[in-house]
Amino acid sequence: MIKLSDVSYAYPDTDHYTLTNVDLDVPQGEVVGIVGASGAGKTTLAKIISGFIPHVDGGALSGRIEVDGINLPESTLAIAVSHVGLVIQSPFNQISGAKFTVREELAFGLENQGVEREEMATRVGEVAKLLGIETLLDRSPYALSGGQQQLVAIASMIIMRTPVLVMDEPTSQLDPGGTRMVFDVMSKLRDSGITLVVFEHKVELLREHASTVHVIADHQIVASGPARKVLSDPRLEKWAIGTTRYTRAAALAEEKSLLPKSTELPVSLEDSIDVFKGFKNLKKG
Ligand SMILES: Nc1ncnc2c1ncn2[C@@H]1O[C@H](COP(=O)(O)OP(=O)(O)OP(=O)(O)O)[C@@H](O)[C@H]1O
Numbered sequence: 001m002i003k004l005s006d007v008s009y010a011y012p013d014t015d016h017y018t019l020t021n022v023d024l025d026v027p028q029g030e031v032v033g034i035v036g037a038s039g040a041g042k043t044t045l046a047k048i049i050s051g052f053i054p055h056v057d058g059g060a061l062s063g064r065i066e067v068d069g070i071n072l073p074e075s076t077l078a079i080a081v082s083h084v085g086l087v088i089q090s091p092f093n094q095i096s097g098a099k100f101t102v103r104e105e106l107a108f109g110l111e112n113q114g115v116e117r118e119e120m121a122t123r124v125g126e127v128a129k130l131l132g133i134e135t136l137l138d139r140s141p142y143a144l145s146g147g148q149q150q151l152v153a154i155a156s157m158i159i160m161r162t163p164v165l166v167m168d169e170p171t172s173q174l175d176p177g178g179t180r181m182v183f184d185v186m187s188k189l190r191d192s193g194i195t196l197v198v199f200e201h202k203v204e205l206l207r208e209h210a211s212t213v214h215v216i217a218d219h220q221i222v223a224s225g226p227a228r229k230v231l232s233d234p235r236l237e238k239w240a241i242g243t244t245r246y247t248r249a250a251a252l253a254e255e256k257s258l259l260p261k262s263t264e265l266p267v268s269l270e271d272s273i274d275v276f277k278g279f280k281n282l283k284k285g
């Protein structure tokens with residue numbers, strides 16, 4: 001569904017590459033997580049996958065980028081946005097500025113597509129319910145808290161029903177409750193067949209919701225694989241992303257020979273329980 005081959009990119013007026021030789025292959029219907037330290041290039045990659053680079057930011061882009069059968073750099077932004085939606089990092093900037101209420105804001109993209117009024121109202125109702133923002137519909141998009149704006153920004157992209165959705169740190173403004181809800185929404189979207197790419201720092205939640213994870217560091221993708229394997233990689237410390245307490249505790253237990261060296265390290269609490277179960281069986285055997 002998303003295929004990047006040997007992609008490198010430098011912003012305009014810079015003398016260095018922000019990303020080099022990136023390969024990425026995301027099958028249809030997968031939830032893929034991408035982690036990286038601040039400044040690693042997550043937003044840059046999010047913009048490449050959604051066509052904003054090169055169509056808005058310009059710069060020097062090379063390699064092949066195909067999303068939903070479209071060669072993005074050779075296409076236009078208007079075509080790109082009908083295949084892939086981008087929830088941008090700062091929710092405030094996602095708000096159009098053209099509308100007085102959240103209801104109108106959510107309908108804005110559909111209006112531009114010429115969707116019928118009745119269908120528009122149905123879809124606004126559905127997406128508002130999905131994200132628990134029904135009570136905000138008649139408020140001004142500007143009179144909301146950062147967290148509420150973030151939910152509106154996410155809703156305004158989900159409503160477009162693009163086959164691919166890219167989310168750049170979609171829970172940065174949210175409290176733990178809001179964060180969990182957005183991750184649950186991601187699971188529902190996956191069940192509906194959408195392909196999701198999520199740029200996130202929250203390792204434990206990614207473990208729960210993403211099937212595959214990629215790590216960006218040193219301008220490259222430095223690790224890729226199943227979520228548990230990649231997110232328990234001790235090198236995440238070196239890459240300034242960090243591992244969870246469950247990973248660190250198990251790694252220490254391995255070091256002290258309290259766990260067999262071959263243990264697949266846990267990322268979440270559920271993983272840890274699996275490790276304990278495996279250990280119990282081993283002792284019996
Ligand atoms: N428009 C621009 N022109 C030049 N350099 C830029 C531009 N935007 C970003 N950069 C640089 O590119 C690098 C990667 O930035 P990017 O925003 O992609 O990182 P990030 O991983 O999203 O960081 P964060 O976690 O802080 O959001 C940084 O060194 C940044 O300063």
Ligand SMILES: [Mg+2]
Binds near residue numbers: 043044168
């Ligand atoms: Mg960013």
